[in-house]
Amino acid sequence: MVKCFVPQDMTAKAMGADQAAGFIQNAANQSGAQVELVRNGSRGLFWLEPLVEVETEAGRIGFGPVTFDKLDTTLIDALLSADQSHPLCEGLVEEIPYLKNQQRFSFVRAGLDDPLSLAFYQSTGGYVGLRNALAMSGQAIVDQVKESGLRGRGGAAFPTGIKWQTVHDVAADEGETKYIVCNADEGDSGTFADRLAMEADPYQLIEGMTIAAMAVGAEQGYIYLRSEYPEAHRILNAAISIAEQANLLGDNILDSGRRFNLEVRLGAKAYICGEETALLESLEGKRGMVRAKPPLPAIKGLFGQPTIVNNVLTLAAVPFILREGAAAYAEVGFGRSRGTLAFQLAGNIKRGGLVELGFGPSLKSLLDDFGGGTYTGRPMRAVQVGGPLGAYLPESQWDTPLDYESFAAKQAVLGHGGVVVFDDHVDMSEQARFSMEFCVAESCGKCTPCRIGSTRGVEVIDRIRANENRAANLELLEELCETMVDGSLCAMGGMTPFPVMSAVRHFPEDFAAEGSK
Amino acid sequence: MNKNAYLEGSAIPSSLTEAQWQSAVVATLASLNDKPGALLPILHEIQGQLGYVPPESIELIAKALNQSSAEIYGVISFYHQFRTTPVGAHQVEICRAESCQSMGGRALEAHAKASLGVDYHQTTSDGEVTLEPVYCLGNCACSPSIRIDDQTYARVTPEQFDALMEGLKIRSLEVQNG
Ligand SMILES: Cc1cc2nc3c(=O)[nH]c(=O)nc-3n(C[C@H](O)[C@H](O)[C@H](O)COP(=O)(O)O)c2cc1C
Numbered sequence: 029m030v031k032c033f034v035p036q037d038m039t040a041k042a043m044g045a046d047q048a049a050g051f052i053q054n055a056a057n058q059s060g061a062q063v064e065l066v067r068n069g070s071r072g073l074f075w076l077e078p079l080v081e082v083e084t085e086a087g088r089i090g091f092g093p094v095t096f097d098k099l100d101t102t103l104i105d106a107l108l109s110a111d112q113s114h115p116l117c118e119g120l121v122e123e124i125p126y127l128k129n130q131q132r133f134s135f136v137r138a139g140l141d142d143p144l145s146l147a148f149y150q151s152t153g154g155y156v157g158l159r160n161a162l163a164m165s166g167q168a169i170v171d172q173v174k175e176s177g178l179r180g181r182g183g184a185a186f187p188t189g190i191k192w193q194t195v196h197d198v199a200a201d202e203g204e205t206k207y208i209v210c211n212a213d214e215g216d217s218g219t220f221a222d223r224l225a226m227e228a229d230p231y232q233l234i235e236g237m238t239i240a241a242m243a244v245g246a247e248q249g250y251i252y253l254r255s256e257y258p259e260a261h262r263i264l265n266a267a268i269s270i271a272e273q274a275n276l277l278g279d280n281i282l283d284s285g286r287r288f289n290l291e292v293r294l295g296a297k298a299y300i301c302g303e304e305t306a307l308l309e310s311l312e313g314k315r316g317m318v319r320a321k322p323p324l325p326a327i328k329g330l331f332g333q334p335t336i337v338n339n340v341l342t343l344a345a346v347p348f349i350l351r352e353g354a355a356a357y358a359e360v361g362f363g364r365s366r367g368t369l370a371f372q373l374a375g376n377i378k379r380g381g382l383v384e385l386g387f388g389p390s391l392k393s394l395l396d397d398f399g400g401g402t403y404t405g406r407p408m409r410a411v412q413v414g415g416p417l418g419a420y421l422p423e424s425q426w427d428t429p430l431d432y433e434s435f436a437a438k439q440a441v442l443g444h445g446g447v448v449v450f451d452d453h454v455d456m457s458e459q460a461r462f463s464m465e466f467c468v469a470e471s472c473g474k475c476t477p478c479r480i481g482s483t484r485g486v487e488v489i490d491r492i493r494a495n496e497n498r499a500a501n502l503e504l505l506e507e508l509c510e511t512m513v514d515g516s517l518c519a520m521g522g523m524t525p526f527p528v529m530s531a532v533r534h535f536p537e538d539f540a541a542e543g544s545k
Numbered sequence: 546m547n548k549n550a551y552l553e554g555s556a557i558p559s560s561l562t563e564a565q566w567q568s569a570v571v572a573t574l575a576s577l578n579d580k581p582g583a584l585l586p587i588l589h590e591i592q593g594q595l596g597y598v599p600p601e602s603i604e605l606i607a608k609a610l611n612q613s614s615a616e617i618y619g620v621i622s623f624y625h626q627f628r629t630t631p632v633g634a635h636q637v638e639i640c641r642a643e644s645c646q647s648m649g650g651r652a653l654e655a656h657a658k659a660s661l662g663v664d665y666h667q668t669t670s671d672g673e674v675t676l677e678p679v680y681c682l683g684n685c686a687c688s689p690s691i692r693i694d695d696q697t698y699a700r701v702t703p704e705q706f707d708a709l710m711e712g713l714k715i716r717s718l719e720v721q722n723g
């Protein structure tokens with residue numbers, strides 16, 4: 029019997045994983061070979077997808093990318109006999125430097141097995157954290173999270189323990205409830221870590237949310253999932269119902285008498301619904317308009333009740349902390365950025381994928397050592413870090429250490445850890461224009477500088493690109509950006525100027541007169 | 546291109562009959578009405594069944610949720626996903642966001658519009674394909690990306706795009722014949 033793993037992750041499927049699985053199964057049927065096909069999650073080495081793994085006594089041998097055009101009988105023979113002389117063979121998967129050189133905490137299980145296998149999850153430390161939490165007071169759980177130094181992974185990097193403390197301390201009035209809301213809207217371009225976490229290891233998130241509920245006394249949780257992620261939707265729903273049957277969710281969790289129910293709710297394609305207050309409005313069935321703070325969602329959140337809103341990876345980090353202890357988590361990292369961050373290499377990059385590391389290495393080492401340069405083989409020119417509201421960094425800034433404070437010092441943001449690479453074909457005035465255009469399309473419309481300013485921004489950049497009164501229009505653009513920064517309620521309007529002005533500042537030649545580029 | 550002018554010449558089925566939409570809407574309201582914050586799940590369910598949210602159903606939804614029709618319409622129009630007009634047999638979404646741009650997404654968009662002969666939010670004259678923009682599919686490590694119905698495709702070239710569209714036509718014919 030040969031055990032063979034073919035990922036069911038969305039990107040693996042987009043690269044042809046289903047065809048690979050079908051081909052292997054057919055070949056096995058025809059030759060009478062005994063093959064056990066496991067549809068695992070992805071390891072996040074997306075540049076190798078579909079990465080087919082074969083179990084041997086020495087460990088799992090990987091072949092990739094097993095795309096449709098490469099599927100022939102020679103490859104199948106090599107696969108089923110784990111023949112390492114085949115050109116697509118990557119050898120032992122655990123030894124691939126891209127994987128081996130990572131520090132995986134949140135993604136340690138990703139790609140190892142069928143994501144819905146609860147037995148596998150529990151055999152690898154799953155639900156030890158919840159069992160520990162059930163024996164502790166809510167305050168003791170909150171204290172662990174505080175001591176771990178965990179900061180929100182959704183972008184703002186707010187200390188998670190302090191948020192939980194606030195919700196813990198609000199006395200819920202008679203008959204009222206507290207909520208745990210997972211922000212799974214992941215709208216930033218260049219990011220897919222939340223998706224990978226949900227598709228490859230759904231129980232980790234479910235356990236993290238359950239621990240959060242035990243910490244603050246919540247009985248209902250929602251995962252607000254963007255509708256662009258149908259695979260994650262299917263997997264989460266299946267995992268929730270399996271967890272319910274195993275008494276890990278529901279009215280009597282692990283016979284503790286404690287109750288927590290979880291439901292996945294789909295968004296409807298609106299970037300702004302990733303902002304936590306807009307998300308809550310959306311969950312309440314309204315337009316996703318940003319609410320002014322205070323009151324904080326921790327005090328008056330979903331349906332006016334105390335609510336924890338945390339990113340997928342924030343919640344997914346919690347089972348480790350409750351299992352291994354706060355100190356084990358805090359040990360890793362850099363300065364005030366503790367633990368690991370899931371960097372996501374995307375765009376024009378040779379080896380795109382997920383790289384989980386302790387904070388601190390330079391952007392350049394990430395781009396070179398892991399990314400391996402551009403996909404097109406041309407020189408890299410600009411790197412946008414932190415999603416559509418993040419700055420474009422020129423080469424002179426690629427030595428910046430990857431931690432929140434170092435990036436802030438460069439007027440840049442780490443955000444959700446998305447890294448999008450552009451080669452020298454990029455026209456930075458076009459990118460600046462797109463940032464404004466994106467703000468037009470996705471603004472919630474509440475503040476004038478964001479709603480109208482972005483439209484004016486597109487027009488001004490168009491005039492600059494057409495070389496109309498360039499100097500005056502560049503000045504106008506700067507003023508417009510200042511107004512947006514000062515007059516916007518949330519980061520949509522307040523940070524759109526980051527990519528725009530970074531493009532103007534660091535790539536002035538792209539905003540110069542026609543023909544002078 | 547003017548959306549209405551385009552639709553006039555198309556083979557898209559006009560609105561559903563009252564019986565068709567009513568039974569779907571009534572059943573959906575009955576099953577989801579009691580959920581806290583039920584409106585988005587309701588709209589998803591109706592659009593999932595009918596392809597769009599019939600404007601005639603808005604009043605029914607409003608009544609069930611004890612809200613005004615204007616409020617319901619306001620929610621539908623806020624989200625990019627919901628629509629009150631019929632769509633093609635297949636939904637084709639092209640990613641417009643930065644990672645895909647860096648890998649030729651802009652050229653792919655232009656190609657798709659030209660080869661289908663439609664702009665975003667429009668449906669081809671044979672009623673087969675509705676073209677929509679999307680801002681990131683979470684497939685950015687292998688850009689550029691598109692989605693056809695519920696299937697995502699990575700590293701899509703213009704040639705592959707055409708081949709995928711051909712594939713759709715063949716599949717639809719099979720469905721008709723079968
Ligand atoms: C425009 C905008 C979009 C955002 N999108 C997301 C998102 O997609 N996912 C996310 O977790 N946080 C997003 N955030 C941050 C959330 O508002 C919030 O800070 C976060 O969910 C809190 O969780 P954390 O403390 O675990 O990071 C966004 C914020 C803004 C202003």
Ligand code: SF4
Binds near residue numbers: 472475516518522
């Ligand atoms: S800045 Fe823009 S998105 Fe944010 S609240 Fe104001 S209008 Fe809405």
Ligand code: FES
Binds near residue numbers: 219644646681685
């Ligand atoms: S930017 Fe296109 S899939 Fe993410």
